[in-house]
Amino acid sequence: MAGHSKWANIKHRKGRQDKLRAKLFTKLGKELTIAAREGGGDPNFNPRLRLALDKAKAGNMPKDNIERAVKKGTGELEGVEYLEIRYEGYGPAGVAFIVDVVTDNKNRSASDVRSTFSKRGGNLGADGAVAWMFNRKGLISIVAEGIDEDELMMTALEAGAEDVKLEGETFNVISEPNDFQLVVDQLTEAGYKYEEAEITFIPENKVEITDADMAKKIMGLYEALEDLEDVQEVYSNFDISDELMEEIME
Numbered sequence: 046m047a048g049h050s051k052w053a054n055i056k057h058r059k060g061r062q063d064k065l066r067a068k069l070f071t072k073l074g075k076e077l078t079i080a081a082r083e084g085g086g087d088p089n090f091n092p093r094l095r096l097a098l099d100k101a102k103a104g105n106m107p108k109d110n111i112e113r114a115v116k117k118g119t120g121e122l123e124g125v126e127y128l129e130i131r132y133e134g135y136g137p138a139g140v141a142f143i144v145d146v147v148t149d150n151k152n153r154s155a156s157d158v159r160s161t162f163s164k165r166g167g168n169l170g171a172d173g174a175v176a177w178m179f180n181r182k183g184l185i186s187i188v189a190e191g192i193d194e195d196e197l198m199m200t201a202l203e204a205g206a207e208d209v210k211l212e213g214e215t216f217n218v219i220s221e222p223n224d225f226q227l228v229v230d231q232l233t234e235a236g237y238k239y240e241e242a243e244i245t246f247i248p249e250n251k252v253e254i255t256d257a258d259m260a261k262k263i264m265g266l267y268e269a270l271e272d273l274e275d276v277q278e279v280y281s282n283f284d285i286s287d288e289l290m291e292e293i294m295e
Contacts, residue, residue: 072277073101074114075147079127081118092226096242125149132158133174136167137262140252140283141175148275157273165266178282179246182207183225185218185232186241192216197237204231215240219247248282260285261293 076097084091088098094115101111117124128151132144142162148154162169187197189211197216198209205224210217220228222244229242254260263283270279285293 068272069104070106070110072147073097073104073106074110075127075277077101077111077114078118078124079129079147081115082120083118086115086119086121096226096229099242130154131172132169133172133176134158134162134167134169135175136162136165136266136281136283138252138254138259138283140254140263140281141178141248142167142266142270143175143179143246143280144270144276145278145280146273146275147277150275154273154275157275158270161269161273162266165269166262167266176246178250179248179280181222182245182247183220183222183228184241184243184245184247185220185225185229185239187216187218187232187237187239189214189216192237200232200235200237201228204228245278246280248280251282251284253284255286255289257289257293260289264293 077094080091080094080097084093086094088095098111101114113122116122127147127149130146130148130151132146132155134142134144136142144158146154146158159169194209194211194216197218201209201218204227206218206220206228208219210219218228218232225242225244229239232239254263263281264285267279267281270276
């Protein structure tokens with residue numbers, strides 16, 4: 046899942062931080078290239094590119110790398126032709142997974158994703174197999190410390206957001222995808238700094254996992270999918286408590 050869930054600290058499990066950091070620039074570069082290819086190289090007229098640039102800068106991606114990725118998208122530099130593909134499937138305990146892939150080799154990606162599901166106790170489904178369990182939404186995460194909830198709520202709703210939810214130490218501002226960029230811009234103008242801003246999949250209902258062995262199996266599948274070369278994002282509907290997460294991280 047993207048990092049908005051209360052168990053987002055999975056991305057900091059021992060030994061995984063360096064792995065994810067090594068993959069980050071590749072992931073960001075692909076998103077920059079696709080965004081520029083679809084909407085042009087001017088972020089003022091390309092919201093997807095503007096968001097990708099914000100993520101790249103937040104990830105400390107070197108300026109030269111950013112410029113090359115954008116130019117590959119606009120055709121100013123020769124680049125790879127990437128395809129965006131979405132896979133859906135089930136993991137242990139019937140947990141749903143959506144896997145977004147950006148690839149230059151469709152057959153390789155399909156084989157890798159299918160094999161990973163199979164080896165980790167899951168199975169790849171057809172298009173639409175689990176997507177109905179999720180809502181496509183804009184999500185903006187803001188650290189709650191020092192933030193007046195009523196003021197944030199008023200600003201967000203006036204900007205077009207649907208709701209503001211406090212989850213742990215973070216306010217999550219939720220919007221429809223079409224309203225997402227306007228909400229981001231108006232919150233930024235109002236002085237709010239966000240940790241993450243993305244269009245993501247939010248599950249309608251979560252599957253609570255209370256058994257440690259099952260939690261390890263689910264996390265094993267999640268991490269194995271996330272580690273695949275072509276995978277950009279992994280979304281799921283499982284819910285593991287902080288306490289259980291700490292137990293299986295030991």
